[in-house]
Amino acid sequence: MDPSTVPAPDRLRLTGRFGDRVAEPALRAGSAAAAAGVVLLLLWIAATVVNQSGAAVGQFGLGFLLHQRWDPVHGIYGALDDILGTLVSSLIALALATPLAIAISVYLTELAPPSVRRPVAILVELLAAIPSVILGLWGILVLGPFLADDLEPLLRSAFGWLPIFGSSPSPFGVLNAALILTIMTVPIVTTVTREMCAATPPELKDAAYALGATRAEMVTMVVLPGARRGILAGAILGLGRALGEAIAVTQVIGNADQFRVSLFAPGGTLAGQIAAQYQSANPGLGQSAVMYLALILLASSVIVNGAARLIVARAARRSGSA
Amino acid sequence: MPDTELHPLGRFAPPPGMRRRRWLDRGFTAGATAAALLAVAVLALVIASVLINGAPALSWRFLTHNPHTSAFGVNTGGIANAIVGSAILIALASGMAVPAGILVGVFSTQFAGSRTARSIRFALDVLNGVPTIVTGVFVFGVLVIGGRQSGWAGAVALAIVELPIVGRSAEEVLTLVPERLREAGLALGLRRWRIIVSIILPTAVGGLLTGAVLAVARVAGETAPLIFTTSFAGPGLSVNPGGSLANLPVTIFDLSESPSPTSHAQAWAAALVLILGVLILSLIARVLHDRSVAALRR
Structure with missing residues (x-):
């Protein structure tokens, strides 16, 4: 501790009983109120979304989850297309981001020279700092044309017999959204995975080397199995991020109200649909239906994030007690 | 090039499969390095796009x-x-x-x-x-x-x-x-x-x-x-x-x-x-x- 940062004695002069009688309970109560406020805020958010989706929940019930049409003119709403779009785009993002994040973590903890390690780690973290609206803008004007003119024709000519690559190339669609979501999730998964990889006990690594393992064998047999929980938790956290991203997705996915198997075709996600619909939704049932979408989204992200945090907490306790 | 030349104790024969394991190790290193490069490249690409496209329209006005x-x-x-x-x-x-x-x-x-x-x-x-x-x-x-x-x-x-x-x-x-x-x-x-x-x-x-x-x-x-x-x-x-x-x-x-x-x-x-x-x-x-x-x- 640097002595200059310790407060000077005159600032520590004892104050009268009055200060103690008022300030002590005030600070305790004020900070307790702030902490309780966090919990109350969560409950309030949930209550508001449940309350305002009431009309749509009453009208459509759970059938909303399985119904495909989104038809404001006839007052018929269903979320199935958006649920499928959310699942497909998030899972593709996760399938691409998780292996990348593992590889980056291994690079950062085992391979990179010490002088490169920190700068690269900071740059990967900065990827998460790019505002989603700017990533969406990039998706519209840079990634979209590249997909439509180059990548999608290539995929189609090679794998066109697969239904997921079956439609004509277009700049806006599920593939574009999935790639943007991949960029957003990589830093999140990397942060958690890297921490877990770095926590590998060095004596285990030395033992593997002493047995004659190559670096690759040491990583796959010692580091990655030890980081298993962290990787899982990181991936789930990334999934939570991908599920909930609204702006960038609505910018690049094309906002079709119909789910199609082809990744090149436009689609929609829960979060993207809320962003795209809310301003224009009819007051009453239309708004309530959008709130129902928010309710599904809130429930799934709370479950997903809760699960990830529990896994992290358990992994931390386990390594702490070991 | 025989593996024995790379071996620090050259006169011992390397264990069987060493060549394959060494290539796997190199592939592994290259893959992990490429992943890190890719992430940094995407960041650079996005920032460069914003710089190149944004700078011309940016003015005091x-x-x-x-x-x-x-x-x-x-x-x-x-x-x-x-x-x-x-x-x-x-x-x-x-x-x-x-x-x-x-x-x-x-x-x-x-x-x-x-x-x-x-x-x-x-x-x-x-x-x-x-x-x-x-x-x-x-x-x-x-x-x-x-x-x-x-x-x-x-x-x-x-x-x-x-x-x-x-x-x-x-x-x-x-x-x-x-x-x-x-x-x-x-x-x-x-x-x-x-x-x-x-x-x-x-x-x-x-x-x-x-x-x-x-x-x-x-x-x-x-x-x-x-x-x-x-x-x-x-x-x-x-x-x-x-x-x-x-x-x-x-x-x-x-x-x-x-x-x-x-x-x-x-x-x-x-x-x-x-x-x-x-x-x-x-x-x-x-x-x-x-x-x-x-x-x-x-």
Whole structure:
């Protein structure tokens, strides 16, 4: 501790009983109120979304989850297309981001020279700092044309017999959204995975080397199995991020109200649909239906994030007690 | 080239399969390095796109004039109102979230038992995981519905996004304050509030500041909480949070959805302003963080 940062004695002069009688309970109560406020805020958010989706929940019930049409003119709403779009785009993002994040973590903890390690780690973290609206803008004007003119024709000519690559190339669609979501999730998964990889006990690594393992064998047999929980938790956290991203997705996915198997075709996600619909939704049932979408989204992200945090907490306790 | 030549104890034959294992190892190294390169390359690509496309449209006039729609429906003005509006929104949001977040950190580290502290941490994490679009919808439902959009509603939505970030980082920093400082205070006969206000908070001030800067960097680019709460702003400069305030993220969003190339050029320029602000703030937070943690650990 640097002595200059310790407060000077005159600032520590004892104050009268009055200060103690008022300030002590005030600070305790004020900070307790702030902490309780966090919990109350969560409950309030949930209550508001449940309350305002009431009309749509009453009208459509759970059938909303399985119904495909989104038809404001006839007052018929269903979320199935958006649920499928959310699942497909998030899972593709996760399938691409998780292996990348593992590889980056291994690079950062085992391979990179010490002088490169920190700068690269900071740059990967900065990827998460790019505002989603700017990533969406990039998706519209840079990634979209590249997909439509180059990548999608290539995929189609090679794998066109697969239904997921079956439609004509277009700049806006599920593939574009999935790639943007991949960029957003990589830093999140990397942060958690890297921490877990770095926590590998060095004596285990030395033992593997002493047995004659190559670096690759040491990583796959010692580091990655030890980081298993962290990787899982990181991936789930990334999934939570991908599920909930609204702006960038609505910018690049094309906002079709119909789910199609082809990744090149436009689609929609829960979060993207809320962003795209809310301003224009009819007051009453239309708004309530959008709130129902928010309710599904809130429930799934709370479950997903809760699960990830529990896994992290358990992994931390386990390594702490070991 | 026989493997034996590479072997430090060349006269021993290498174990069977060594050649394959060595190639696997090289492939592995190359793959991991390529992944890291790819991530850095994507970052560079996005930033370069914003720089290259944004710089030509960026001018003093663009920064200091309000939007002005010409007879042909093209915006010939700038984004001054959005810059001012964003600054007001962020200041109001941080004014609410930073003190509240620090108080949460104080409670869970100084007053709460370990079980309560764990629950608070969990609640903060869950709040942090609430999609920001849901936060926007929530504030819309509570403050805007039946009334009208306002800067206050936008600021409240941003504050909800900031709160868990500030709270978590405050908590982390406050637990790093050495126990012996607190014991020294107790030995002087100080009451708990005096120890917190005069010893613990001043010691941790660098880390607390980091959390605040990090939260500001995060919400400066948030669009989702704002599109329902403060997105229909007039073209004029407004500093009154009682009405809708123009802001950078929603401006970029609207311009990006427009089909006109002029709008796209302006979207890039506005994005350049925003990304510079956000990246600089993030780097400042990073440096502050490392410095304050190092100071506390010393």
